[in-house]
Amino acid sequence: MGWFPQTISGRVYAVILLILAPAPFVFEWINQPFYLDLLSRALILAIAVVSLNLILGFGGMVSLGHAAYIGIGAYSVGIPSYYDFYNGWLHLGLALSVSAAFAFVTGAISLRTKGVYFIMITMAFSQMVYFTFLSLEEYGADDGLVIYSRSEFPEWLTMDGSTSLYYWIFGLLLLSLFFVRRLVHARFGRVIVGSKFNDQRMQALGFDTYRYRLVCYVISAMMCSLAGMLLGNFTGFISPDMIGWARSGELIFMVIIGGAGTFFGPLVGTIAFVLLEEFLSLITVYWHLIFGVMLVALVLFGKGGIDGWLSLMDRKRADNG
Amino acid sequence: MDWNLLITQLLNGLQLGLLLFLLASGLTLIFGIMDFINLSHGSFYMIGAYFCGSVVAKTGSFLAGILFGLVGMFAVGALVEWFIARKLYRADHLDHVLVTFGLILIFDTLVHLIWGAAGMAIPLPDVLNGQITLGSLVFPVYRTLIIVAGLLVAAILFVLVTKTRLGMLIRAGASNRTMVEALGININRLFLFVFALGAAMAGLAGMLIAPITEASIGMGNDIIIVAFVVVIVGGIGSVKGAFYAALILGLIDTMSRSYLDVVLNLAMPVTYAETAAPALSAMLIYILMAAVLAFRPQGLFPPAGMK
Numbered sequence: 001m002g003w004f005p006q007t008i009s010g011r012v013y014a015v016i017l018l019i020l021a022p023a024p025f026v027f028e029w030i031n032q033p034f035y036l037d038l039l040s041r042a043l044i045l046a047i048a049v050v051s052l053n054l055i056l057g058f059g060g061m062v063s064l065g066h067a068a069y070i071g072i073g074a075y076s077v078g079i080p081s082y083y084d085f086y087n088g089w090l091h092l093g094l095a096l097s098v099s100a101a102f103a104f105v106t107g108a109i110s111l112r113t114k115g116v117y118f119i120m121i122t123m124a125f126s127q128m129v130y131f132t133f134l135s136l137e138e139y140g141a142d143d144g145l146v147i148y149s150r151s152e153f154p155e156w157l158t159m160d161g162s163t164s165l166y167y168w169i170f171g172l173l174l175l176s177l178f179f180v181r182r183l184v185h186a187r188f189g190r191v192i193v194g195s196k197f198n199d200q201r202m203q204a205l206g207f208d209t210y211r212y213r214l215v216c217y218v219i220s221a222m223m224c225s226l227a228g229m230l231l232g233n234f235t236g237f238i239s240p241d242m243i244g245w246a247r248s249g250e251l252i253f254m255v256i257i258g259g260a261g262t263f264f265g266p267l268v269g270t271i272a273f274v275l276l277e278e279f280l281s282l283i284t285v286y287w288h289l290i291f292g293v294m295l296v297a298l299v300l301f302g303k304g305g306i307d308g309w310l311s312l313m314d315r316k317r318a319d320n321g
Numbered sequence: 322m323d324w325n326l327l328i329t330q331l332l333n334g335l336q337l338g339l340l341l342f343l344l345a346s347g348l349t350l351i352f353g354i355m356d357f358i359n360l361s362h363g364s365f366y367m368i369g370a371y372f373c374g375s376v377v378a379k380t381g382s383f384l385a386g387i388l389f390g391l392v393g394m395f396a397v398g399a400l401v402e403w404f405i406a407r408k409l410y411r412a413d414h415l416d417h418v419l420v421t422f423g424l425i426l427i428f429d430t431l432v433h434l435i436w437g438a439a440g441m442a443i444p445l446p447d448v449l450n451g452q453i454t455l456g457s458l459v460f461p462v463y464r465t466l467i468i469v470a471g472l473l474v475a476a477i478l479f480v481l482v483t484k485t486r487l488g489m490l491i492r493a494g495a496s497n498r499t500m501v502e503a504l505g506i507n508i509n510r511l512f513l514f515v516f517a518l519g520a521a522m523a524g525l526a527g528m529l530i531a532p533i534t535e536a537s538i539g540m541g542n543d544i545i546i547v548a549f550v551v552v553i554v555g556g557i558g559s560v561k562g563a564f565y566a567a568l569i570l571g572l573i574d575t576m577s578r579s580y581l582d583v584v585l586n587l588a589m590p591v592t593y594a595e596t597a598a599p600a601l602s603a604m605l606i607y608i609l610m611a612a613v614l615a616f617r618p619q620g621l622f623p624p625a626g627m628k
Contacts, residue, residue: 056415062414062415062418064418106611109611109614109615110614112614112615112618113614113615113618115414116352116358116414116557117553117614117618119358119414119418120549120550120553120610120614121610121611121614121615123546123549124550124607124610124611124614125607125611127546127604127607128604128607128608131600131603131604131607132600132604134600134603135596135599135600135603136600137596138596245546246542249360249418249422252415252418252419252422253419253422256415256419285433286430286433286434287430288426288427288429288430289426289427289430289431289434291423291426292423292424292425292426292427292430293423293427294423295419295420295422295423295426296405296420296423296424296427298419299409299412299416299419299420299423300405300408300409300420
């Protein structure tokens with residue numbers, strides 16, 4: 001089986017992808033549509049988390065405002081639909097262009113700052129988006145906005161039906177995973193990773209790292225808006241609640257559970273988060289307590305997240321021969 | 322123009338500013354001296370309100386509630402510092418954000434476990450329920466008390482920070498922590514004290530506001546973000562900066578909510594102005610923070626000697 005990965009982490013990820021690929025048919029077969037919904041939601045968030053990982057994990061830009069781009073994507077579906085414009089390309093185009101424009105302007109300002117200041121300024125900009133949507137009475141304000149119909153695409157690309165939507169999500173997820181991998185291995189990504197570790201040295205080598213980081217930030221925002229666009233279609237309901245700063249905190253949490261700066265970490269981290277959330281909340285209403293304790297323990301003791309633990313197993317195996 | 326309304330709004334802005342100062346002064350010290358981002362500082366605000374409410378319910382005395390609440394919050398702050406924050410001072414900021422985000426979840430759920438999901442109203446003694454009438458101006462006694470208490474605490478803190486040896490160490494810690502350590506100061510004890518003091522002041526803010534809004538789960542999660550804005554605008558580590566910034570932001574926030582539509586109306590038709598005003602007034606403080614970060618990242622009033 002030469003095509004099958006040799007490392008433990010590689011095998012785990014391959015198995016996960018092999019399980020995810022036929023999921024709609026499996027869940028239909030065992031007649032459990034609820035789990036398909038759960039999985040769809042997890043994979044949508046995974047796209048957002050992959051995009052956050054690009055700037056946070058690889059670029060060292062800790063954004064506490066990434067949920068804003070989910071909101072921009074979701075409202076790019078919701079607001080046109082409110083006026084009966086259901087064209088999917090319009091929604092997609094709006095999500096990508098508005099998020100790109102917003103990320104370009106706010107990123108240009110935010111990236112002049114470092115460390116704590118960057119965390120705070122990204123949070124501030126996302127709060128602005130939050131309050132903007134919160135005050136738009138026309139589009140439901142804090143009551144949110146119902147989307148009555150999914151974005152319309154040509155027949156072969158339709159989003160109607162949970163299976164089609166699932167493959168939209170799965171397809172975009174694979175694309176973003178692949179894209180991030182290629183990007184990070186390219187010269188562009190090397191500069192990004194380099195400036196995370198030593199920005200001055202990269203500048204001394206002649207790279208205008210500010211521009212690289214800004215482009216990286218814009219790319220990440222656009223990817224995240226895709227997640228928002230899918231989320232709007234998936235839930236059929238959008239509200240400012242999905243943009244609040246606590247949502248952005250959860251996204252960071254998911255990156256860290258999986259392992260920041262790894263390719264598949266964000267995917268497993270998000271799935272782990274969503275499943276835990278779902279099952280813990282079935283057991284007890286006080287599940288946030290368990291969640292919080294896990295988070296504190298993860299930072300104090302468990303460096304590297306799930307991907308880190310898998311890699312550790314790989315290294316141990318290699319040491320033993 | 323309605324002058325009474327204007328004065329009332331100014332007083333409300335002052336009250337909001339002073340509450341923000343109680344939260345932000347501890348936050349800015351913890352931030353400045355320990356270089357620790359404490360997102361869960363808002364939880365202290367919430368827990369303080371619940372402590373106070375429980376004691377008031379038992380004893381019927383609001384003053385006892387405040388006193389017990391202060392002592393309790395000092396202890397809670399010390400515990401959090403001792404068991405969690407202390408281990409993280411040398412970790413990077415991302416870890417601070419994650420752990421304190423986890424603490425918010427823990428504290429919110431603990432409050433839910435202990436006091437239940439419903440909010441807790443705190444009854445005021447009759448003395449505080451009245452109104453002060455000054456000519457044609459009517460202002461609630463209790464809000465006046467908040468303003469007086471806020472100013473009093475600010476004054477005490479000011480004396481503590483500028484006139485005492487402890488304050489000298491605190492200021493020195495905010496300017497250059499390594500140097501303070503090198504001079505043989507027991508830095509752990511200083512950190513413990515500052516953290517606990519910050520928690521007590523945040524708790525006091527919660528106790529003061531709770532009789533108006535009632536204590537509820539998650540009440541600190543929105544205001545903590547505004548407190549961070551205050552810290553950044555004022556300059557990290559600067560108590561004086563936090564004071565000015567808190568008053569400025571409190572006034573901006575309150576005044577823009579009542580008057581921005583009038584101002585916008587000068588430039589655009591009424592319908593647009595009335596739509597744009599609420600959004601813009603909610604955003605104003607964030608715009609101010611973004612501007613400060615972009616043009617004067619060290620804040621408006623940074624502590625002396627900061628690089």
